[in-house]
Amino acid sequence: GAVVSQHPSWVICKSGTSVKIECRSLDFQATTMFWYRQFPKQSLMLMATSNEGSKATYEQGVEKDKFLINHASLTLSTLTVTSAHPEDSSFYICSASGTSGVLEQYFGPGTRLTVT
């Protein structure tokens, strides 16, 4: 199956700093990438959908100025958590869907963010 990578796999940062998370599709071109957040023992919550070359579409309640998403190429999307606070500590997962009509999304391994 298709492979999606995320970097870093975990990160600890201080409150007030910004953190960038990368999501890459390794063996296919991803026209659409999705960013999810998952709190402990809860399900995945869709944060935003991004199409290559255009602005991301954010779900209701997600601050677009705080969670900056860039999808500059067909293989890379980035999520930047700006001015992070402890309540932003979570598991962030990206997924990607390709151009070949494949219906399923392929998930990255996730990034564990801890804000101290």
Added chain:
Amino acid sequence: GQNIDQPTEMTATEGAIVQINCTYQTSGFNGLFWYQQHAGEAPTFLSYNVLDGLEEKGRFSSFLSRSKGYSYLLLKELQMKDSASYLCAVKGGANNLFFGTGTRLTVIP
């Protein structure tokens, strides 16, 4: 809005069969997915239904009834490694996935 419901937790015995139900009410429907997720890991794809009926794949089967807004995942010959969370997700009109709360399955000897 999107509303996808699953039982929070289930327990079943090794070797048995378990059925995990999912009901949904969504704006737009382009298919229903089941994912397995072990703690601290990303979800892995199990099955996809877009038409009514049963899809079988080895020990796992998934059923969909669009008129009832209902799906189930059937796991046969349960193994200890099947202990995980099982996520029901509906693909909406904009090609995005909305996840249910997930069902935490514990398989006991």
